[in-house]
Every structure is written in C-alpha cells, then in structure tokens.
Amino acid sequence: MKQSKKDRKPSEVVAERDKGEALAGSSDKNVNEEEILYVSPIAQPMASSKVTKKIRKLIKAGLALNEKTYVRNGLRDVQSSIRKKERGLVIFAGDVTPIEVMCHLPGVCEELDIPYVYVNSRQVLGSALGIKRGSLMVLLKRHESYGDLYDQVVKVIDSLPPPWS
Known part of the structure; x- marks a missing residue:
C-alpha cells in the first residue's frame, strides 16, 4: 500500500522529488537511486548512463596517451586551464557539496562556448581517472586517436536541453 505524502517522512518526500528531477534530465530510468539523492539541483544538463559510459571511455583513452595535456583533473587545474583559453569538454560531478565551490564554472563555460555536462557522482569521474x-x-581535450568518440559525445551533449529551459 502506497503511503500518502502526509504519512511519509519529510526526507522521503524530498528524495522522491529530487529523484524525479534528476531522472527528467536523463533518458535512462535505470540510474542508481542512491546517487540521485545527492545530486545538486543545479546539475543540468545531466548525462544519461549511456553517455556516462562513453565519457568514461574518453577519459581512459585520454589517460592512455600518457600526456597530461589532454586530461585535466580537479577544480584548480580545470579552472586554470579554462582561464588560459584551453578548449575541450568539461565534465562536472553532480554531487558536489558545497556547490558554491564550482557553481560559477558552468556560466564561464557557456560564455566561452565550451561544452559541459554533469555526471551523477564524483566517484564516476574518480574511477575513470584511476584514482x-x-x-x-x-577537462578533456580532443585528440586524433579518440576524435570520433569525442565528436559523438559533444554532439549528444549539444542536443541536451539547456539548463534554463
């Protein structure tokens, strides 16, 4: 028997609302519910699980080149790279707290026409980086060895609805 909203705990109601908002941004319904609970409300556009897998492949391909210039990791490194006019694809973690640490960067990416997307958790990015x-x-830069996959991911990200719509 399903409980009414009055009978449920407030945390359950908030979790259900957040789950619905997070799933609205992704096309796949088989996203881990625990990861969705911690996703920030400003984390839009959110990558689906298929796009997240492609992003993981891209990161691993960039790391396989053994050159630090194609994969930049972390707040300080990505911020300085963007400031130095380096271009590429920016992937943000959606479960960052406090969000004020990085909430200005999507606006910077939009001003500079840098494609960006959010993934569910920091652990997804960490495991793809091998840490x-x-x-x-x-921040991922394009390289000839994985250029086709890079172009596919950028095309999918550009087709996602903008966060302000």
Whole structure:
C-alpha cells in the first residue's frame, strides 16, 4: 500500500522529488537511486548512463596517451586551464557539496562556448581517472586517436536541453 505524502517522512518526500528531477534530465530510468539523492539541483544538463559510459571511455583513452595535456583533473587545474583559453569538454560531478565551490564554472563555460555536462557522482569521474578518490571535474581535450568518440559525445551533449529551459 502506497503511503500518502502526509504519512511519509519529510526526507522521503524530498528524495522522491529530487529523484524525479534528476531522472527528467536523463533518458535512462535505470540510474542508481542512491546517487540521485545527492545530486545538486543545479546539475543540468545531466548525462544519461549511456553517455556516462562513453565519457568514461574518453577519459581512459585520454589517460592512455600518457600526456597530461589532454586530461585535466580537479577544480584548480580545470579552472586554470579554462582561464588560459584551453578548449575541450568539461565534465562536472553532480554531487558536489558545497556547490558554491564550482557553481560559477558552468556560466564561464557557456560564455566561452565550451561544452559541459554533469555526471551523477564524483566517484564516476574518480574511477575513470584511476584514482580512489572522487574528482569534482575533468577537462578533456580532443585528440586524433579518440576524435570520433569525442565528436559523438559533444554532439549528444549539444542536443541536451539547456539548463534554463
């Protein structure tokens, strides 16, 4: 028997609302519910699980080049790279707290026409980078060896609805 909103705990109602908002941005319905609970409300556009898998492949391909210039990791490194006019694809973690640490960067990316997308958690980015800790953000630059996959991901990200609509 389904409980009414009055009978449920407030945290359950908030979790249900957040789950619905997070799923609205992704086309896949089989997203881990626990990850959705911690996603920030400003984390739009959110990558679906298929796009997240492609992003993980891109990050691993960039790391396989053994050149630090194609994959930038972390708040300080990505911020300085964007300030130095480096272009690429920016992937943000959606579960960053406090969000004020990085909430200005999507606006900077929009001003500079840099494509960006959010993934569910920091752990997704950390595991793709091969580190045990999570990562707040990653900047990926295009390389010839994985250029086709890079172009596919950028095309999908550009087709996602903008956060202000």
